Amino acid sequence: MRVDGSAAWLARRILLSGNDLRELTNEPVPRHLKRWWFALGGTPAYLFVVQILTGLLLACYDQAAPATAYESVRQITEEIAYGWFIRGLHKWAATLMIAAVILHQMRVFFTGAYRAPRELNWVVGMGLLIATLLTGFTGYSLVFEQLSYWGATVGANIADTVPLVGGTLKRLLLGGAAYNEHTLSRFFVLHAAVLPLTIVVLVVVHVTLIRLQGVTELHFEREDPETPDTFNFFPDHLYTELIIGLMLMVVLSTLATISPVVMGPPADPLATPEIIKPEWFFYVAFRWLKLFGGTAAVLSMGLIVCTMVVWPAIDAWLRRHTRCEEASLWVGVVGVLAIIALTVWEAVVAH
Numbered sequence: 001m002r003v004d005g006s007a008a009w010l011a012r013r014i015l016l017s018g019n020d021l022r023e024l025t026n027e028p029v030p031r032h033l034k035r036w037w038f039a040l041g042g043t044p045a046y047l048f049v050v051q052i053l054t055g056l057l058l059a060c061y062d063q064a065a066p067a068t069a070y071e072s073v074r075q076i077t078e079e080i081a082y083g084w085f086i087r088g089l090h091k092w093a094a095t096l097m098i099a100a101v102i103l104h105q106m107r108v109f110f111t112g113a114y115r116a117p118r119e120l121n122w123v124v125g126m127g128l129l130i131a132t133l134l135t136g137f138t139g140y141s142l143v144f145e146q147l148s149y150w151g152a153t154v155g156a157n158i159a160d161t162v163p164l165v166g167g168t169l170k171r172l173l174l175g176g177a178a179y180n181e182h183t184l185s186r187f188f189v190l191h192a193a194v195l196p197l198t199i200v201v202l203v204v205v206h207v208t209l210i211r212l213q214g215v216t217e218l219h220f221e222r223e224d225p226e227t228p229d230t231f232n233f234f235p236d237h238l239y240t241e242l243i244i245g246l247m248l249m250v251v252l253s254t255l256a257t258i259s260p261v262v263m264g265p266p267a268d269p270l271a272t273p274e275i276i277k278p279e280w281f282f283y284v285a286f287r288w289l290k291l292f293g294g295t296a297a298v299l300s301m302g303l304i305v306c307t308m309v310v311w312p313a314i315d316a317w318l319r320r321h322t323r324c325e326e327a328s329l330w331v332g333v334v335g336v337l338a339i340i341a342l343t344v345w346e347a348v349v350a351h
Contacts, residue, residue, distance in 0.1 A: 028230035029237045030217045038111075040104040042241045044132070046248055047097035048199065054090040055192060062142065064188035066181055069144035070266045077263055088256025094136050096248070098281050101132045109311075109332050113216040119312035121209045126309045128202045131195055133281060138191035140279050144184065149267030150276050152187070153179055161295045162302075179269065283346035284339050290346075 061080060063072040076083035105125055108114055114122035141152040156179070159169040175182035278286050289297045307314065311328070318327040 028232065030215050030230055038107065039237075039240060039244070040100060040107055043244060043248065044097045044100040044104065044128075045203065046241075046245045047093045047100060048203075050089060050093040050248075050252065051097065052196065054086050054093065055196075057086050058090060059192060062188075064142060064184045066144065066184060066267075069142065069184055070263075073143050074263055077261065084260050085256055088260050089252050091261045092252050092255040092259075094139060095280075096252070098132055098136050101129050102281075105129055106332075106336065110329060111216065112315075112328070114312045115315065116312070118209070118213055118216065121206060121213070122312050123309055124202055124206045124209065126305075128199060128206065130305070131198045131202065135191060135195040135199070136279060136281060138187045138195065141187050142184065142191060143264075144267045145264040146267050146271075146273055147264060147276065149179070149269070150273055151278050152183070154276060154278075158289065158298060161298045163295065163299070277346070280343070280347070284342040287342040287346040 058076060061072055061076050061083070063069060073087075076087055078084070108122065108125060114125075137151075137155065141148050141155075152174075156170045156173050159173060160166045162169060171177065173183075173186070174180065175186045277283075285301060288301060291297070292300060315328045318331075319325055
């Protein structure tokens with residue numbers, strides 16, 4: 001069959017012409033998406049793909065069991081060809097993905113892009129943020145180093161303080177009343193299957209809602225009034241995303257090379273470290289726990305998370321009763337400053 005005959009055969013069955021495809025993918029994109037700060041949604045998506053690809057390579061050698069986990073990760077890092085580089089890409093992509101999701105949620109918050117009719121997409125975004133943080137936590141615990149072991153133990157003990165369901169949460173997380181031979185395999189399933197699948201489903205819902213509702217239009221004063229308000233998704237916005245992806249690949253490769261991931265001491269259940277610190281993205285929660293302790297800290301953090309999930313409704317109430325359109329903006333400024341202060345505090349204090 002000739003090439004042109006094959007194309008005709010395929011066209012008769014798909015019933016989608018080139019013009020139809022261009023019309024489907026070439027929707028107008030608001031001009032503010034020319035700025036990287038407003039195009040942050042594609043950054044965590046790209047980093048998530050890097051996470052999946054490098055995670056599959058690491059999974060070929062990783063053995064998620066207490067007796068074998070540390071040695072298998074050591075072999076990846078020190079013996080397997082380019083294993084150190086793949087592990088470095090995976091680790092730094094996770095770090096940058098969490099940072100990108102946080103920045104994306106901040107951008108949505110401070111531009112009011114969560115307001116009607118986009119409240120549901122804000123809730124989906126909060127779900128993505130929580131799933132991303134949990135993915136980082138479970139991945140950090142798989143190395144079975146001293147700090148990752150005790151970090152997982154502390155995390156389970158924190159879950160245990162939740163009223164009514166705390167004991168059940170702890171047993172579900174650890175596979176028993178305490179860290180045991182089944183815990184790492186449970187963390188592996190969460191990290192490699194349950195949480196990535198959750199993220200994929202949430203991303204599909206997120207993108208579907210964007211397609212149905214369109215991108216939030218933000219109006220800025222333009223230097224050239226003749227410049228159109230929109231530009232084409234293909235190829236203009238696609239080129240922007242490709243450039244961002246290439247830049248991220250350079251950044252990831254550089255970080256993995258000049259700051260490679262190293263092995264810490266192996267986990268020792270009988271020796272509690274003098275200093276237990278989680279990954280940077282949990283510094284704020286760890287400092288909060290130190291300030292308030294136990295159930296009070298857990299309940300207050302849960303209340304803060306729930307407040308952020310339903311913030312579109314709270315924002316509507318504030319604007320209706322205070323008649324101040326910028327009320328949420330000032331709440332956000334205070335919140336961000338508090339998060340930065342608690343994170344820096346935990347980072348610089350030894351205990």
